[in-house]
Every structure is written in structure tokens, then in C-alpha cells.
Amino acid sequence: MLKIDHLSASYKTIDGDIHVVKDVDFEIRDNEIFGIAGESGCGKSTLLKTLYDIVEFPLQIDQGKVILSGTKNGKEFSFESGQIRKSWWNQISYVPQAAQSVLNPIVRLKEQFLDSIPAEDKKNETEKETLARVASYLEELGLSPDVLEAFPFQLSGGMRQRAIIALATFMSPNVVLADEPTTALDVVVQRGILMMLTRLQQQFKNTLVIVSHDMGVHYQITNRMGIMYSGSFVELGPTTDIFDDPIHPYTKMLIGALPRVGDKSQKVGIPGRPPALKNPPPGCRFAARCPMATDKCRQDVPVFREIKPGRYAACHYLESEVN
Ligand SMILES: Nc1ncnc2c1ncn2[C@@H]1O[C@H](COP(=O)(O)OP(=O)(O)OP(=O)(O)O)[C@@H](O)[C@H]1O
Ligand code: SF4
Ligand SMILES: [Mg+2]
Numbered sequence: 001m002l003k004i005d006h007l008s009a010s011y012k013t014i015d016g017d018i019h020v021v022k023d024v025d026f027e028i029r030d031n032e033i034f035g036i037a038g039e040s041g042c043g044k045s046t047l048l049k050t051l052y053d054i055v056e057f058p059l060q061i062d063q064g065k066v067i068l069s070g071t072k073n074g075k076e077f078s079f080e081s082g083q084i085r086k087s088w089w090n091q092i093s094y095v096p097q098a099a100q101s102v103l104n105p106i107v108r109l110k111e112q113f114l115d116s117i118p119a120e121d122k123k124n125e126t127e128k129e130t131l132a133r134v135a136s137y138l139e140e141l142g143l144s145p146d147v148l149e150a151f152p153f154q155l156s157g158g159m160r161q162r163a164i165i166a167l168a169t170f171m172s173p174n175v176v177l178a179d180e181p182t183t184a185l186d187v188v189v190q191r192g193i194l195m196m197l198t199r200l201q202q203q204f205k206n207t208l209v210i211v212s213h214d215m216g217v218h219y220q221i222t223n224r225m226g227i228m229y230s231g232s233f234v235e236l237g238p239t240t241d242i243f244d245d246p247i248h249p250y251t252k253m254l255i256g257a258l259p260r261v262g263d264k265s266q267k268v269g270i271p272g273r274p275p276a277l278k279n280p281p282p283g284c285r286f287a288a289r290c291p292m293a294t295d296k297c298r299q300d301v302p303v304f305r306e307i308k309p310g311r312y313a314a315c316h317y318l319e320s321e322v323n
Helices: 044-052 109-116 127-140 145-149 157-169 187-204 215-221 239-244 249-256 295-299
Strands: 002-013 016-028 033-037 059-072 075-080 092-095 175-179 207-211 224-229 232-238 304-308 311-314
Touching: 002 044, 016 044, 016 059, 016 232, 033 044, 033 187, 033 215, 044 059, 044 092, 044 175, 044 207, 092 157, 109 127, 109 145, 109 157, 127 145, 127 157, 157 175, 157 187, 175 187, 187 207, 187 215, 207 215, 215 239, 224 239, 224 249, 232 239, 232 249, 232 304, 239 249
Parallel strands: 033 207, 033 224, 092 175, 175 207
Antiparallel strands: 002 016, 002 059, 059 075, 224 232, 232 311, 304 311
């Protein structure tokens, strides 16, 4: 399980701090596909970096922590922010945004696989035996083992992305984080990648966290999702509930702007832009775009809380049905 405990993080710049993750507090459960959605620049990738513990200058955690815990091979493990990297590949792995660039273009894929497998997992195997395991894993995923002999630049974008996902899942980690895994790929390839990710999650019964600005991706494969706005979650809950009955004004506008089959009406985007993260306004960060905003909204930050069982949102004007 991944527990995110009142986490805030910012980028330190010479012009001041950019508060990109603001008091984010939620849990990602075992054996679920959890989606993180939101407009460009709202902090999705930064949040994922903090989950994977790549917190390097200029990024800094200001408050809170991330806890990764679970069981593997019959053993319990628990790591906090600052230690999670000890469990990279084995217990948690990460497919970064623009992942194509994580592969070294001039190193054959087989070397990149061998480098990523920790020594203790290679046991007493010869290199040939390890590569045979990798090759059979690739075949299981519908990839030709020939890709191991290839340089990344020789593969198509879709093949490279599949190879990266294979690399990230080879050690069957408990948690896989994937940042925009289908962006920049054509629709058919996108569908193949989403099928691959879902199949892997079903096979390993692990946790898959998918970041995507594409609501269609969340609709297709996630079980629960969180909607981010300007550094915080504004709504979180089961994906079908969010699509069928959004409760936060931002989510309502986001869902209302999606095209639907058979609906010929003109869809308009959400007018306005999110506030600058350097000097965000006090109060609700959505206030400048919210049709329901009042003076209270412009002054007080709404608390992110459970509104209905399993459904969370941050808005002053939502009554909680949960005690
Ligand atoms: N290294 C950095 N230094 C300063 N600011 C940064 C840095 N990296 C990102 N930011 C800022 O942090 C904010 C959030 O960026 P982030 O990449 O997390 O957003 P995102 O939701 O993933 O966006 P996208 O959908 O475009 O990928 C943006 O305003 C961005 O400009
Ligand atoms: S707190 Fe106010 S501004 Fe923010 S979403 Fe709710 S009604 Fe809109
Ligand atoms: Mg991003």
C-alpha cells in the first residue's frame, strides 16, 4: 500500500518557491488501478516523483511523507520517503513521462535489462540464464525477444514503450507508477499499451498508478481516481462514480466538457486558467473559475474530506454525509 500523509512539495527557484504539491493526503490500495488526472501543470508528475522518492534539487518535500508498505516473498516491508529508493525495481517501479528518453539510445536493450536487475535477484545465474528469463517474460507480454539485441532507436515508439513497461514490471514489483504511458502514441498503439498494463496488473495483482491528462484513459482502466487541481486533489473516489455523478464543481465542468457518443452539442472547455503556483491566491484555488465562488471561497481553503462513503472532495459547499 502507498500512504501519502499530508504531503507538500515545492521547487526552489531564485524567484521563490513554487508550491506544486499542497497538502495531499490519501491512500492507494493494494491490487487496484489508481488514476491521477488533471490539467497540464497541476502537479501530477511532481506528485508521482515524490511517490517514487526522486526528490532532488530543486524539488523539496516541505511537509508530510510517503509510506510504501506491503509483503513480498512472505516478508513484510515498509519504507518512508527518503528510503523508498532502496526498494526500486523490486517493490516499486516507475515509467516516467516521456519515458522513451530513459532508455540509453546507444546501449542494447539486453544490457539495460541486465543493469536494472539487482544482483540478489540474479541469484547464482549466468548472464545467459538471466537473459533467458527476460526473453521468456517478453514473450509472455507478446514482445519478440529479438528486441533485446536492438538499440532503442531501432524500435517504434510503441515497441519502446512496451519494452520500458516490461523493464519496469520484470521484477514483479508491488507498485508500478506510470506517468502518461500512452501520450504521444497513436490511438491503436495506445489501446495496446493500456491492455498490456491492465493484463499485467491482473496477473501480478499489484497496484498500478496511472497519471494521465486524458480522462478517456481513466474511464477505460482505472478503478479509483483522483482529480488534481493546482497542486491538490479536489475530488477522489471510484472512477465510475466520478464519471456518473461528479461532486466537485471542477470535476463537474471537466466531465461536462467531455464529448459523448451521439451528443452533437458544442462542448466548451473550462474558461480561464489555473492560478500561478508561485503566489497562489488564498482560499480555494479554483475560485477564479468556479461559478459558485463566494467571498468565503476566496478567503478560506476548503478541507479535502469524505463527502459520501469512499468519495472525497474539497469544497465549502458540499455537505458531508459521513460522520
Ligand atoms: N524543475 C522544475 N523547476 C521549477 N518548476 C518546475 C520544475 N518542474 C516542474 N515545475 C513546475 O511545476 C508545475 C507542475 O509540473 P508537473 O510537471 O508536475 O505538472 P503535470 O501535471 O505533470 O503537467 P503535464 O500534464 O504537462 O505533464 C508546473 O508549473 C511546472 O512548471
Ligand atoms: S470552495 Fe467555492 S470556489 Fe472552491 S469549488 Fe467550492 S464553491 Fe467553488
Ligand atoms: Mg506531467
